[in-house]
Amino acid sequence: QVQLQESGPGLVKPSQTLSLTCTVSGGSITSGGYHWSWLRQHPGKGLEWIGYIYYSGNTYYNPSLKSRITISIDTSKNQFSLELTSVTAADTAVYYCASGVTPVVYWGPGTLVTVSS
Amino acid sequence: DIVMTQSPLSLSVTPGEPASISCRSSQSLLHSSGYNYLDWYLQKPGQSPQLLIYSGSNRASGVPDRFSGSGSGTDFTLKISRVEAEDAGVYYCMQGLQTLYTFGQGTKLEIK
Numbered sequence: 451q452v453q454l455q456e457s458g459p460g461l462v463k464p465s466q467t468l469s470l471t472c473t474v475s476g477g478s479i480t481s482g483g484y485h486w487s488w489l490r491q492h493p494g495k496g497l498e499w500i501g502y503i504y505y506s507g508n509t510y511y512n513p514s515l516k517s518r519i520t521i522s523i524d525t526s527k528n529q530f531s532l533e534l535t536s537v538t539a540a541d542t543a544v545y546y547c548a549s550g551v552t553p554v555v556y557w558g559p560g561t562l563v564t565v566s567s
Numbered sequence: 568d569i570v571m572t573q574s575p576l577s578l579s580v581t582p583g584e585p586a587s588i589s590c591r592s593s594q595s596l597l598h599s600s601g602y603n604y605l606d607w608y609l610q611k612p613g614q615s616p617q618l619l620i621y622s623g624s625n626r627a628s629g630v631p632d633r634f635s636g637s638g639s640g641t642d643f644t645l646k647i648s649r650v651e652a653e654d655a656g657v658y659y660c661m662q663g664l665q666t667l668y669t670f671g672q673g674t675k676l677e678i679k
Contacts, residue, residue, distance in 0.1 A: 497616065497659060497670045510666055546615055552663020553606040553621035560615050 452477045452484075454547050454558035461564050462541075468534040468563055472547030479528045480505040485551045486530045488521060490543040491560070498543075502551050503530055537565045569594050569662045573671035581679045586647040588674045590660035595640045596623075604664035607636055607645045610673075611656040619658075620645065652678050 458470035472486070479486065487502040501511040503521045511519045520533040534541060544560040570593040580586045596604045603623035608616040618627040620636035623643060633648040647654055655678045660671040 496673050497661075499668050512667055552604055552661070552668060553618050553627070554608070554616070554661075555618055555627075557615040557617065 452549055452556045454549065454556060456545060456547050456558045456561040458561065458563070460562060461566065462537055463567050464538055464565055465536055468532070468537050468541060468565075470532045470545055470547070470561065470563070472530050472532075472558060474528045474530070474549070478525075479523065479530065480525050484549040484555070486521075486523065487548045487551055487554060488532045489546045489548060489554075491546070492543045500532065500534075500545075539565050541565050568667055569596075569665050569669055571660055571662055571669050571671040573658075573660060573674050575674060576672060577675040577677065579677040579679050580647075580650045582652060583649050586650050586654075586676060588645045588658050588660075588676075590638075590643045590645070590671050592641045592643075592662055594665070596643075596662050596664045597640050598664060603639050603643070604662060605636075605638070605643050606661045606663060608659045608661065609654075609656050610659065611653075614656075616659065650676070650678065654678065 453475045455473045462468045485502040485504050488500040490498050501521050503509045503523050518535045523530040542565045544562050546560045547558045548554045549556045572591045574589045605623045607620035609619050610616040619630050624636045635646050637644050657673040657675050659673050
């Protein structure tokens with residue numbers, strides 16, 4: 451069974467770049483036909499798609515975040531990553547990495563990222 | 568964007584009793600393939616969401632058969648035949664037909 455684990459700083463200053471990595475275990479990131487996704491959940495709120503990447507490198511980004519997002523994949527490390535630039539307090543959320551898009555089959559435990567000076 | 572609307576937003580159910588959650592989409596989720604691109608997820612307290620139902624009515628691996636999904640087009644329902652204490656949490660529907668994929672607001676299930 452595929453397992454995912456997010457890692458990265460829990461605190462980011464306003465205007466800086468949020469960088470998270472998702473490590474995939476229990477399967478190769480290039481097999482299974484999965485898209486590798488990032489989602490987030492603002493405190494006490496619902497779920498929001500950030501975007502996803504296929505192992506070939508094709509990406510989809512949420513249009514509302516598109517100008518600030520980069521999702522990349524490192525097949526040699528079985529990892530994929532998220533960069534979100536120019537963060538504000540509105541980017542404070544639990545960030546989830548996941549496999550699949552519809553449906554989202556496996557989820558990481560999530561990591562809280564707080565944007566604050 | 569496709570807007571997903573769930574009802575009710577909260578419900579309180581006695582163990583052993585049934586529960587039902589409705590999800591409506593602003594556009595039909597029925598693809599030309601015949602599949603409805605509608606999934607259901609449960610987020611238990613302090614956990615990440617877990618997949619319950621995909622394509623409207625297919626239970627994910629390991630999901631108890633007391634959970635069932637039905638509906639087509641724009642109207643969908645998640646039913647729990649006999650609620651158990653472990654079913655507490657927030658239930659979300661999600662449309663996967665059109666990127667940007669979107670979720671409903673969530674329905675909080677409390678066990679009495």
